[in-house]
Amino acid sequence: MAKAGAEGTAENVPRGGHRPARVASVRRKPSITDVAQVAGVSYQTVSRVITGSPSVSSATRARVLEAIAEVGYRRNKAATALVTNRSTTIGIVTDGSPRYGPVATLLALESAAREAGYGSAVVGVKEPYDRTVPEAMGSLGDTGVDGIIVIAPLRAMATAVRKVHADVPVEMIAAGVSSSGRERLFTFSENQELGARMATQHLIDLGHRDIAHVGGSLAWFDGRVRKRGWESALREADLTPGFYAEGDWSPLWAYRTGLRLVREGVPEAIFAASDHTALGLIRAFVESGIRVPQDVSVVGFDDIEGCDVFLPPLTTVRQDFPALAQASISVLIGSIEGIEVDRTPIPPALVIRNSTTERRRG
Template sequence: MTQPQGWAGGTGAPRSVDVARLAGVSQKTVSRVFNNEPYVSADARRRVLAAAEKIGYRLNHAARALASGRTRSIGVVTLGTALYGPASLLMGIERAARGTGYALRVVNTLEGDPGGIAGAVTSLLEQGVDGIVISEPIDEEGGGGAVPVGVDVPVLVLGAPAPVEAARTLAAGVGADLLARAATDHLLDLGHATVHHLAGPQRWYAARDRLEGWRAALAARGRSEPPVVEGDWSAASGYTVGRELAADPDVTAVFAANDDMAIGLIHALTEAGRRVPEDVSVIGFDDVPVAAYITPPLTTMRQPFDAVAQEGLRRLVHAIEKPDVDLPPAQDPPVDLVLRASTASAPFLTTSGRGRGGAGPSSEARHTKPSASGNLSEHP
């Protein structure tokens, strides 16, 4: 293959000096461009990037690590699961990392392994990562998640208390309590006397946050708190709980802690002759892709996985590269209520408890806005 004019590397790998020669700039300018430093004109930056692409130059991260004392890598501790929430957050982290110039090193933990976080963090520290993201949603019994070694790099914790003592600890979360409160308020705004809650397993921090948000909404409105029923995140557990709730004529509204359980719940209610939403309104949490295509389409709270990951990675990289500069407080994620057809105005109950003439999803209930500040989306 014929190399471009200005190429001086022969058959060897292209170097920064070759980029500088082809772009007509100094090696210092090339270094500034690839380290995303200021004081480089837009034209010089464009010429450097074009020259690098032309000769196939790639930044030598190993050499830069020797010079800077950093490996340009971030470790991620995450639960090894196919569940929608943890898997989506990991994908968001991977997408956010692409624009940071840092490589990710991911270590999966296993549910039920109390020493999993400690082992994962130790492994990443041995690899010399510059920072660590802990996306571990479960509180393992006995406090076994505490890391028994000093962590001398910044740590970003997503949606859970920090299980480590680090040089600098940052937090970012999906605001599950705020979203749960908005979900509950939506049902109360539709005229339901109270809202039942199908909770997730309470070893999960997210399940606890959603439970607390539901309780806070009921307490703020002076409404009675029905007994909590707990599932395991699966549609099967939602179906099992749904058969119990279907037998209670006082149940007119249910907030399920995730969409899969909500889908199982709707199936059980329909099977028992309780119409959704005419007799019972159901709202879920997550906005899984299938939620828009069940019968009826599911009203749900959409989680801002990408927004949380981007903000969290931005803060972590800042802590790595500018350890002496404080960051402003993290912003709460947006509240995004996705309105579909599974929620409607509360039915008028007869003395027998059977509903008569509950408003359908095309009524004014379709235009109810969440109590918390945020976005409202309507989808078919």
């Protein structure tokens, strides 16, 4: 008689000589009980934390959240919805812009929400925002989302959002915009003004004094804060802001602006409002026999894919969209669950490559 043995030994092989297929082991999913044991609290306390009950102290809530992260507990969305009438879904409103920043933000938000255990429902809007924004936020509210994030690069869109009174927390991602003062409506962003200051200061440190800004649309918050950062860095260095032009973010407009500068006079250095803007400028200069960076230094903004293989590789300000999305989701969930979360804007980083160099003397 065969003895019971370890899996895969001769004792486990049937008389026919065919080894049974190996069955993959499946680990039991962590439960609320597991969380309660690790946190040293009752099952009911963990449940209250998960459902956002205000009857739990901040210290206990923090201990439970740490235990949730430690054991890897994830809420059962269907069960949570039945018990709490919450969908564990975050609504995202976007203007549908094809520009790099809004698209990268949207993709990163969806991924960050999923990592946090939330689904996402995305609704696109277009002008007139006074009509489409309330409709979009209303439809998301009707589906029972826990909170809404609005990617609001445009001033007109943000104005429409401020007029909507939602029953769930609403977070606007809008550069340089202060919160409204309403408890359930607040803003978050990357510190793009700081990024513009860093780009301009880099050019100042290289000895440049005639520093232009080929900017983005001032209908966008991004365009406004990048221009403001350029101006403030120059004024702090006792320099007068040089040539400025407002554009539409497109490489074609930037190319035409570059040709205009060739006719009217190329500055020592240029802070371009985006990498696509920088790309258009550089093409215009190269075609006209003007060398980058020997004749003019150029700094971009965004650090889009491929910047490191531009000719020349582009000095630029890197926006960390995954970090922005993770922080935005954390801020929204904190509002949903009544937890205070740091809302300090995400800092960008300056990436120095070959499109900038020291000012030529003499």
